[in-house]
Amino acid sequence: METILVLAHTEADGSPAQTVRESLHAAVNLHQASPDSKLVVGLIGTNVEAAANAIAACPATKYFGVTGAEFAQPRYATDCAAAEAICKSAQATIVIAPATARWNRVLAGLAQRLGGRADTHVTGISAESGVIGISRWYYRQRMEALVQRTQRPWIVAIDPGSQTPCNCGAGTAVVEVISMQIPEASLRTKVVGVRAPAADAQTIRPDAKLLFVTGAGWTKKQADGQTHVPEAEHLIRDFLKVSRASLGSSKSLVDLGGEGQAILPFLSHLNQIGQTGATPRHPKGLSTCCHGEEPHTVGWRFIAERRAISLDANCGWARGKTDVLYVADAFQVMQKVNALLAANP
Ligand SMILES: Cc1cc2nc3c(=O)[nH]c(=O)nc-3n(C[C@H](O)[C@H](O)[C@H](O)COP(=O)(O)OP(=O)(O)OC[C@H]3O[C@@H](n4cnc5c(N)ncnc54)[C@H](O)[C@@H]3O)c2cc1C
Numbered sequence: 085m086e087t088i089l090v091l092a093h094t095e096a097d098g099s100p101a102q103t104v105r106e107s108l109h110a111a112v113n114l115h116q117a118s119p120d121s122k123l124v125v126g127l128i129g130t131n132v133e134a135a136a137n138a139i140a141a142c143p144a145t146k147y148f149g150v151t152g153a154e155f156a157q158p159r160y161a162t163d164c165a166a167a168e169a170i171c172k173s174a175q176a177t178i179v180i181a182p183a184t185a186r187w188n189r190v191l192a193g194l195a196q197r198l199g200g201r202a203d204t205h206v207t208g209i210s211a212e213s214g215v216i217g218i219s220r221w222y223y224r225q226r227m228e229a230l231v232q233r234t235q236r237p238w239i240v241a242i243d244p245g246s247q248t249p250c251n252c253g254a255g256t257a258v259v260e261v262i263s264m265q266i267p268e269a270s271l272r273t274k275v276v277g278v279r280a281p282a283a284d285a286q287t288i289r290p291d292a293k294l295l296f297v298t299g300a301g302w303t304k305k306q307a308d309g310q311t312h313v314p315e316a317e318h319l320i321r322d323f324l325k326v327s328r329a330s331l332g333s334s335k336s337l338v339d340l341g342g343e344g345q346a347i348l349p350f351l352s353h354l355n356q357i358g359q360t361g362a363t364p365r366h367p368k369g370l371s372t373c374c375h376g377e378e379p380h381t382v383g384w385r386f387i388a389e390r391r392a393i394s395l396d397a398n399c400g401w402a403r404g405k406t407d408v409l410y411v412a413d414a415f416q417v418m419q420k421v422n423a424l425l426a427a428n429p
Contacts, residue, residue: 085120089176094129103182105249111180117211126170130156140255149259158186161270183241200237207246225385245365287331295366296329299374300336319418326425332357334374357383372414376400
């Protein structure tokens with residue numbers, strides 16, 4: 085019989101993040117597909133009651149918690165010790181955790197301590213014919229593998245955005261708090277502050293419905309023989325403001341900065357989509373002034389509905405890589421789109 089543990093840490097305000105609900109969704113599905121299984125939840129944070137109550141209507145039969153000020157901050161030593169204590173108390177055989185930055189630092193070490201195995205970047209869990217399997221992508225999202233393991237405990241890190249968040253409602257959860265003695269030496273690492281861009285400068289928005297991709301065409305000479313970078317910057321910024329889209333880029337455009345050419349100042353390599361960039365998950369994508377070459381579009385693997393605007397009717401997008409290709413001037417199209425969005429907010 086499998087004991088499925090959803091392992092989560094709370095947010096600074098004590099709530100469970102959306103990624104926790106995504107892991108819970110995968111765990112509930114697995115639990116329902118495995119008739120003899122048990123579903124339990126383990127939470128780590130200053131205080132985990134609010135997080136447990138927020139998801140109390142889920143089919144978990146038990147809640148474990150490790151609480152205290154020392155578990156508020158992400159820190160390998162305390163996080164790993166707390167996760168180990170929860171896994172042992174729950175006698176977990178399958179541990180499902182959101183692949184947050186905090187957990188990604190801990191889960192491999194946790195598997196080592198428990199004599200188990202860990203799989204990362206998991207995008208699906210199944211239990212066909214009673215055999216549990218996970219799916220994950222390899223070779224820059226070109227091949228999907230189904231992995232089965234006999235080793236337990238099996239720690240599974242779920243890629244954020246790959247699951248529908250569970251809509252388990254609130255209730256009252258009884259949390260079994262595990263008391264822990266943390267040695268002074270385990271508290272040496274401290275988070276002394278957080279540096280984050282201002283909300284408006286933050287252009288990478290994993291939760292956005294739309295991925296808006298900018299290509300090198302925005303900085304190229306246009307029909308009048310001139311470049312129009314300031315105008316491009318305006319159009320892109322205005323569109324992002326009204327649409328709240330996440331901003332992606334082709335490699336060529338982000339590389340231009342390094343080559344000393346005029347470039348859009350709000351783009352960095354973090355925005356790059358593709359083989360050597362990111363593979364984000366958004367329901368829709370709109371590509372502008374980008375040629376749609378394979379090394380770029382391989383990063384679009386998880387974009388469900390795709391549209392592109394390019395002047396070139398023979399660009400890569402036209403070769404089956406997009407649902408709709410507008411062979412048009414993106415400057416003109418985006419000006420019109422922004423005007424329509426401003427008129428109908
Ligand atoms: C090993 C390897 C890894 C790579 N990894 C990546 C990666 O991760 N991501 C990535 O993006 N690339 C990657 N590349 C590079 C990739 O092959 C392309 O060179 C790059 O994506 C091209 O960028 P682009 O389409 O923006 O620019 P271009 O190829 O210069 O295309 C610009 C496009 O803009 C159009 N255009 C110009 N003006 C307008 C206008 N006014 N309106 C509409 N359209 C206009 C043009 O018609 C053209 O189609 C990789 C390459 C290699 C070899």
